[in-house]
Amino acid sequence: MRKKDEEAFGYLYEHYSGALYGVIKQIIGELELSNDVLQETFVNIWRRIESYDENKGRLFTWMLNIARNAAIDKTRSKGFQQSQRQMPLDGDVIQPSVRPEIDDYGLKKMIFKLKDEQRLLIDLSYFQGFTHEQIATALHIPLGTVKTRIRSALTQLRTLMQP
């Protein structure tokens, strides 16, 4: 892979594109743009593979973060905001984004087993990419509390993962 071996890359694509595509779709919520983001993600993986450090984690984790960042960047882009009429996170009314056809697998499906507040926090931070500070301001909760609650929601999520 480090030699930019195309065959290995093909294997990666076949093996992992579905999982990454799933997360991208859950963030973007729109088919057409999700395709673009998946494409960008793999191009980025190809270009940046030299910077992957196996001491810092698994390859899948690294690819997943590239995919998530690319998807969130897309939702921040002007065109997307206009098409989605997405509200900036500064009001009092925040609803977790729930779309039946794309929420019934993977992490999204799992967070529906969490308590409402925990689900909201994971949705805002992981799927919508808001910083802890932005969430604290929008929900009128102290920053430290936001951090503690997100962490406890994540550990809760982990227990749900155990088979």
Place this chain on the structure above:
Amino acid sequence: MNVKEYISSGIVESYVMGLASEAERQEFETNCVQYPEIAEARNVFELALEQQLLKESPAAPLLLKNQVFDKITSSVSETNTSQLEEESTPVRSLSIWRWLAVASLVLLAGSVYWAITSNNMYQEMRARNANLQDSLKKANDEITTINGTGAAQPKSDFKMASITAGSDASVSIYWDTTSKDVYLMIKNMPEPPTDKQYQLWALLPQEGAPPIDLGMIELKQQRLLYRMKNVQNAKAFAITLEPKGGSPSPTSQPMVSSQPINL
């Protein structure tokens, strides 16, 4: 460090899922090197997440695979073509010339397009820049007026009086008791009738003393801060609605007046 507590704090999940802050990330990476248990816990969670996501996920469109491959291999094929050209025989030179001709046309079209767009961009940036310069100058002028004598007297001691009347009018008055300058900041004021104008007054501490005229308030949009006339002494401020041009002494009841100022 209590490694167990650290591991169960949620930092592992936070790090792996990309929700940790930069400082937390760096700390976590250092800790992973120092304490193998932490790196192991990270690995276990990564594996669990990976399996979870691989277990049930939609299939990525097949068509995309080819597009991605086209994209990432395009740089490779470019170098391949140039190698081919080096090896090519003179017999093929005609077609190369044709290619070059086509390529130069494409290049020409491209550079014309580039020239047009960059000129448009340049014009737009120039206009924006001029606008910015303009508003900067205006802002500077306002600051200069506001500073005025204040600059010479750095030891300002501002008293603030807020005037509110229902939700209609909300005004703050800043009175520098050192320089005696009075500033008026309008948060909200209803538009006066066309033949009337707001006038600001200082009410004196002496019983029965007439209010002192501090000037007319020209309501202008986008203008928040007004410099009014100086006043040596005041216990409160009031605003009345006066005929245009103002009156030497108030002709109407104050529309709004402030609480007494604590001196």
